[in-house]
Each structure stands twice: as C-alpha cells, then as structure tokens.
Amino acid sequence: MSCERARELLDPFIDNELDTAQADEFRRHLDECDGCKLAYFNQLTLHTSLKNNQSLYYRPTNDLRKRIRASLLQSLQQTVTCVAVALF
Numbered sequence: 001m002s003c004e005r006a007r008e009l010l011d012p013f014i015d016n017e018l019d020t021a022q023a024d025e026f027r028r029h030l031d032e033c034d035g036c037k038l039a040y041f042n043q044l045t046l047h048t049s050l051k052n053n054q055s056l057y058y059r060p061t062n063d064l065r066k067r068i069r070a071s072l073l074q075s076l077q078q079t080v081t082c083v084a085v086a087l088f
C-alpha cells in the first residue's frame with residue numbers, strides 16, 4: 001500500500017468503515033511506515049477530541065424542531081401522494 005492510499009484510508013479506518021482485508025493491509029502499512037503511523041495517531045487524537053467535546057454539539061431550539069418536523073411531514077405527504085398516484 002502506498003502512503004498516499006494509506007492517508008486516504010485514515011478516516012475510514014478510524015470510523016471502522018474498511019473491510020477486513022483493507023483494514024489488515026492498512027495496519028501492515030502502519031507497522032512499516034513511521035510517517036503514516038504518526039499521521040494516524042494525530043488523526044485519531046483529533047477524532048477522539050472532537051467526539052468527546054460536548055461544546056461542539058448544538059441543541060436545537062423549539063422553533064428549529066418545529067420547522068424540521070413540518071418539513072419532514074411535508075416531504076412524507078408528498079411521498080404518500082406520489083405513491084397513491086402511482087398505485088391508482
């Protein structure tokens with residue numbers, strides 16, 4: 001695996017999105033490449049910091065909740081109408 005490919009797979013690896021073969025190949029590359037190993041640990045540190053930083057999460061206001069619900073309901077009604085038209 002090239003370093004360029006390993007850097008592309010950093011985030012998918014951290015997010016457990018790789019299949020077993022890709023993950024094994026990625027790990028083997030990290031065992032052999034100090035540069036990518038450092039990049040991996042830096043990315044992992046950033047990922048963990050962001051995941052655990054509750055101040056980054058935003059609790060929606062009641063108004064925003066209402067608007068989202070209304071939008072979802074409208075979208076659902078349009079879907080039901082389309083399905084009904086297609087069936088009858």
Ligand SMILES: [Zn+2]
Nearest residue numbers: 003006033036
């Ligand atoms: Zn590398």
